[in-house]
Amino acid sequence: xxxxxxxxxxxxxxxxxxxxxxxxxxxxxxxxxxxxxxxxxxxxxxxxxxxxxxxxxxxxxxxxxxxxxxxxxxxxxxxxxxxxxxxxxxxxxxxxxxxxxxxxxxxxxxxxxxxxxxxxxxxxxxxxxxxxxxxxxxxxxxxxxxxxxxxxxxxxxxxxxxxxxxxxxxxxxxxxxxxxxxxxxxxxxxxxxxxxxxxxxxxxxxxxxxxxxxxxxxxxxxxxxxxxxxxxxxxxxxxxxxxxxxxxxxxxxxxxxxxxxxxxxxxxxxxxxxxxxxxxxxxxxxxxxxxxxxxxxxxxxxxxxxxxxxxxxxxxxxxxxxxxxxxxxxxxxxxxxxxxxxxxxxxxxxxxxxxxxxxxxxxxxxxxxxxxxxxx
Ligand SMILES: [Zn+2]
Ligand SMILES: [Zn+2]
Numbered sequence: 001x002x003x004x005x006x007x008x009x010x011x012x013x014x015x016x017x018x019x020x021x022x023x024x025x026x027x028x029x030x031x032x033x034x035x036x037x038x039x040x041x042x043x044x045x046x047x048x049x050x051x052x053x054x055x056x057x058x059x060x061x062x063x064x065x066x067x068x069x070x071x072x073x074x075x076x077x078x079x080x081x082x083x084x085x086x087x088x089x090x091x092x093x094x095x096x097x098x099x100x101x102x103x104x105x106x107x108x109x110x111x112x113x114x115x116x117x118x119x120x121x122x123x124x125x126x127x128x129x130x131x132x133x134x135x136x137x138x139x140x141x142x143x144x145x146x147x148x149x150x151x152x153x154x155x156x157x158x159x160x161x162x163x164x165x166x167x168x169x170x171x172x173x174x175x176x177x178x179x180x181x182x183x184x185x186x187x188x189x190x191x192x193x194x195x196x197x198x199x200x201x202x203x204x205x206x207x208x209x210x211x212x213x214x215x216x217x218x219x220x221x222x223x224x225x226x227x228x229x230x231x232x233x234x235x236x237x238x239x240x241x242x243x244x245x246x247x248x249x250x251x252x253x254x255x256x257x258x259x260x261x262x263x264x265x266x267x268x269x270x271x272x273x274x275x276x277x278x279x280x281x282x283x284x285x286x287x288x289x290x291x292x293x294x295x296x297x298x299x300x301x302x303x304x305x306x307x308x309x310x311x312x313x314x315x316x317x318x319x320x321x322x323x324x325x326x327x328x329x330x331x332x333x334x335x336x337x338x339x340x341x342x343x344x345x346x347x348x349x350x351x352x353x354x355x356x357x358x359x360x361x362x363x364x365x366x367x368x369x370x371x372x373x374x375x376x
Contacts, residue, residue, distance in 0.1 A: 008022065046070055193284060242269055337359065
């Protein structure tokens with residue numbers, strides 16, 4: 001594969017100021033490969049970074065005016081290998097997860113590399129080896145990116161580029177279910193909030209045998225997708241009481257609640273509908289402090305977990321389920337745009353234009369802007 005010297009890449013100048021520029025194609029080092037990006041999905045966190053800067057952290061500060069390329073949910077083709085890499089070969093299709101931990105801190109040694117204690121320490125005279133592409137290092141709104149081999153998963157031949165970009169989202173859902181114990185077969189799981197992570201949490205929980213799986217939200221169109229992904233019951237909280245439905249269906253309440261709405265109400269309802277000794281995973285969070293009924297948690301021995309990203313190789317486990325076609329992640333992919341139209345693609349994701357859920361940007365081929373037929 002011929003690798004050019006320069007590439008097209010979007011860089012972030014001021015807040016909400018993205019420009020398409022020519023950048024040198026980066027060179028992979030030890031344990032790294034160069035990925036030719038074929039497709040990249042847009043995440044709510046990308047929108048946050050582009051507007052507010054956080055949670056990106058470039059050279060120890062905000063990501064503005066640092067020639068930084070955001071984007072973190074991408075897939076592509078291995079284009080070059082760093083010294084000593086024999087785990088992958090040029091031409092292989094791969095999808096990526098975000099975090100390559102430093103590999104030397106206490107958390108990385110525990111497999112918790114998304115909570116690396118050397119997060120973002122990769123500049124100046126300090127380089128701990130930590131990388132979080134699209135957060136602390138260049139990401140995927142470009143033609144090429146560098147990835148540590150630990151962040152790659154092989155993409156099966158019969159999986160589309162678009163579907164492969166969704167693996168990191170499914171991996172985040174998988175990580176939530178991992179952290180609460182993972183053994184959800186035959187257990188009741190409630191997922192609150194039908195965003196991409198919530199919808200794929202339904203799919204992953206169902207694929208792992210959870211029963212019943214209940215999904216709550218306010219948008220019927222999204223709840224319908226949740227049903228297709230395996231929810232046994234969906235609850236539109238504008239029309240029904242989620243806590244009552246859960247109590248009715250489960251008797252004592254849910255064994256697990258995966259909270260993906262990030263609102264004060266959802267967090268308190270999670271406490272009310274989890275059974276004694278059950279577990280809550282907070283996969284979303286409010287941006288302001290909230291009032292929470294801690295008493296209900298303590299009196300009922302309810303465990304609460306916060307998760308960060310897609311740790312403990314959850315992405316590879318999610319890929320295993322997707323490769324085996326245990327659920328159709330493409331149900332959440334709604335729109336496709338070419339790289340040059342990234343700004344429009346971001347607008348669609350931000351404003352949920354035309355019921356957009358996952359908007360994907362494709363680098364090559366003749367794809368023009370399109371809405372996916374199957375969800376029309
Ligand atoms: Zn994301
Ligand atoms: Zn670390």
